[in-house]
Amino acid sequence: MLEELRIRDLGVITDATLPLGPGLSVVTGETGAGKTMVVTAVGLLLGARSDAGAVRSGAKSASAEAVVQLRSGHFALERARDAGAEIEEFDGGAELLLSRRLGADGRSRAFLGGRAAPVGVLAEIGESLVVVHGQTDQIRLKGAAAQREALDKFAGEGLASMLGGFQDLYSSWKSSQAELDTLRSAERERLREAESLEAALAEIDAVDPQPGEDEALKAEAVKLANVEELRIAATTAHQALIAEDFGEAGDATSLVDAAKRTLEHVAEHDEELGSAAARLAEVGFLLNDIATELASYQAGLDSEGPERLAEIEERRASLAKLVRKYAPSIDEVLEWAENSRARFDELQGDSTRIENLEAEVARAGTELKKQAAAISKVRAKAAKDLSARVSAELKALAMADATLVITIDAATQLGPHGADEISFLLQPHSGAPARPLGKGASGGELSRVMLAIEVVLAAVDPVPTFVFDEVDAGVGGRAAVEIGRRLAMLARHVQVLVVTHLPQVAAFADQHIRVTKTSVRGADGSTTKGFTSSDVQLLDEAERVRELARMLAGQEDSETAQAHAQELLDDAKLLPQQA
Numbered sequence: 001m002l003e004e005l006r007i008r009d010l011g012v013i014t015d016a017t018l019p020l021g022p023g024l025s026v027v028t029g030e031t032g033a034g035k036t037m038v039v040t041a042v043g044l045l046l047g048a049r050s051d052a053g054a055v056r057s058g059a060k061s062a063s064a065e066a067v068v069q070l071r072s073g074h075f076a077l078e079r080a081r082d083a084g085a086e087i088e089e090f091d092g093g094a095e096l097l098l099s100r101r102l103g104a105d106g107r108s109r110a111f112l113g114g115r116a117a118p119v120g121v122l123a124e125i126g127e128s129l130v131v132v133h134g135q136t137d138q139i140r141l142k143g144a145a146a147q148r149e150a151l152d153k154f155a156g157e158g159l160a161s162m163l164g165g166f167q168d169l170y171s172s173w174k175s176s177q178a179e180l181d182t183l184r185s186a187e188r189e190r191l192r193e194a195e196s197l198e199a200a201l202a203e204i205d206a207v208d209p210q211p212g213e214d215e216a217l218k219a220e221a222v223k224l225a226n227v228e229e230l231r232i233a234a235t236t237a238h239q240a241l242i243a244e245d246f247g248e249a250g251d252a253t254s255l256v257d258a259a260k261r262t263l264e265h266v267a268e269h270d271e272e273l274g275s276a277a278a279r280l281a282e283v284g285f286l287l288n289d290i291a292t293e294l295a296s297y298q299a300g301l302d303s304e305g306p307e308r309l310a311e312i313e314e315r316r317a318s319l320a321k322l323v324r325k326y327a328p329s330i331d332e333v334l335e336w337a338e339n340s341r342a343r344f345d346e347l348q349g350d351s352t353r354i355e356n357l358e359a360e361v362a363r364a365g366t367e368l369k370k371q372a373a374a375i376s377k378v379r380a381k382a383a384k385d386l387s388a389r390v391s392a393e394l395k396a397l398a399m400a401d402a403t404l405v406i407t408i409d410a411a412t413q414l415g416p417h418g419a420d421e422i423s424f425l426l427q428p429h430s431g432a433p434a435r436p437l438g439k440g441a442s443g444g445e446l447s448r449v450m451l452a453i454e455v456v457l458a459a460v461d462p463v464p465t466f467v468f469d470e471v472d473a474g475v476g477g478r479a480a481v482e483i484g485r486r487l488a489m490l491a492r493h494v495q496v497l498v499v500t501h502l503p504q505v506a507a508f509a510d511q512h513i514r515v516t517k518t519s520v521r522g523a524d525g526s527t528t529k530g531f532t533s534s535d536v537q538l539l540d541e542a543e544r545v546r547e548l549a550r551m552l553a554g555q556e557d558s559e560t561a562q563a564h565a566q567e568l569l570d571d572a573k574l575l576p577q578q579a
Contacts, residue, residue, distance in 0.1 A: 047123025085113025398479030
């Protein structure tokens with residue numbers, strides 16, 4: 001709810017503060033006094049395009065500020081916090097300050113909670129706070145999405161529950177469809193990939209490489225390539241350890257054994273020499289073991305001939321081919337093969353997945369069509385009821401032959417909200433074509449149409465504040481009374497601010513605000529060097545009577561006019577507030 005609206009140097013208004021409250025507030029005043037600047041100020045706070053021509057003549061800038069009271073958790077508060085706004089909180093709610101400054105040079109700045117903010121953020125927040133209906137303003141239900149949403153809310157909880165289940169299924173269906181489309185579009189590529197992997201795995205399996213085999217074969221090949229040199233070295237070393245010719249030069253084992261026996265003869269006389277003899281015994285055993293190994297090594301060399309070397313080189317060539325094609329080493333080739341085998345199995349499973357998805361998408365699609373048909377049926381019933389109720393309101397608003405036509409056509413494809421294309425159309429009179437809202441109707445007529453719709457929707461689709469300008473254009477008498485009564489009905493659910501020139505409408509107000517124009521001539525007595533300004537005043541009961549008398553007869557001091565004005569106020573209190 002708007003608690004307060006302050007306007008400075010906007011149009012003819014120098015500095016004015018409008019204290020607003022719940023219910024119906026009306027703004028009245030002489031033609032040209034600046035009533036429209038109230039709507040202009042609200043528009044600026046909602047992110048409307050700025051116009052330097054709206055800055056009061058001689059002023060450097062104009063500004064509009066509003067204090068908005070909101071319940072805790074409201075979207076506007078959360079969005080304002082995201083934008084860095086400072087918010088004053090109290091039990092159960094919070095206050096948010098909206099501000100817009102417009103320079104005479106055309107530049108504009110927006111502020112949210114005392115912090116600078118993009119005008120777009122102000123507009124985004126404003127959409128959830130205030131709806132303006134006037135000759136130059138966008139209407140709330142102009143878009144197809146807004147019209148569908150309004151109809152669905154009017155239909156009630158039953159449809160909301162149906163839509164919730166439908167949207168869950170629709171989301172799942174779209175996800176499955178997207179996955180299926182992806183699999184189908186890549187099917188040829190997957191087939192080519194599977195064939196390539198199958199051939200590669202078959203080649204690797206045919207060779208059957210073993211972990212570390214390439215390095216082991218390399219070492220064996222080097223050994224066989226140098227077999228003669230190795231044999232000579234092994235034989236020489238063996239002879240040095242155990243000589244077979246028993247020559248004069250003793251071999252290593254004989255010399256160690258002789259040394260050991262010599263020390264053993266005197267070991268009983270000295271423990272240190274006994275210890276040395278023991279260690280020489282160990283050396284003797286070790287030399288014998290090495291000699292045995294060398295003998296075995298020589299025998300092995302004799303059995304590994306050129307045939308084995310050729311076999312090894314052939315195997316190494318097969319392994320090298322795999323390494324060139326798939327990975328830098330045999331171990332990495334084996335790792336690549338393991339990963340590729342898993343990928344091959346995955347590709348093989350895609351065909352089954354496609355079949356399952358096709359069945360799943362078909363089942364969900366059938367169920368969605370069934371649910372969409374049920375949703376359409378509920379909407380059709382709600383549309384008929386909404387159309388009848390709004391049309392009845394229009395008859396009381398001096399549009400006796402006008403009808404709100406709500407069409408529900410089948411959409412070309414399912415959407416998240418069903419399979420309906422919903423349009424709100426206005427048929428001005430019987431036999432005339434129904435046209436979209438906002439086309440073919442004057443500003444005053446359109447405001448009355450929107451008033452009728454808002455009155456019917458107020459209980460199910462409320463916006464905190466509504467502003468109406470020109471809602472009573474071109475009407476009078478009984479129709480004017482009905483407009484005032486319906487504005488008061490709407491104000492039971494939301495805050496309503498109305499700019500009006502009809503006393504029948506103003507009589508229903510909870511707060512009556514008057515805009516008064518003052519013209520000051522220049523020092524030479526001319527109007528060219530003077531200026532005009534306006535003041536804004538919240539009227540008490542006696543002042544309301546005088547203002548209504550002025551609006552009725554142009555004579556606020558006339559006792560007859562005041563009596564008529566008092567009668568209007570009394571009748572407004574007594575008139576039933578239900579349609």
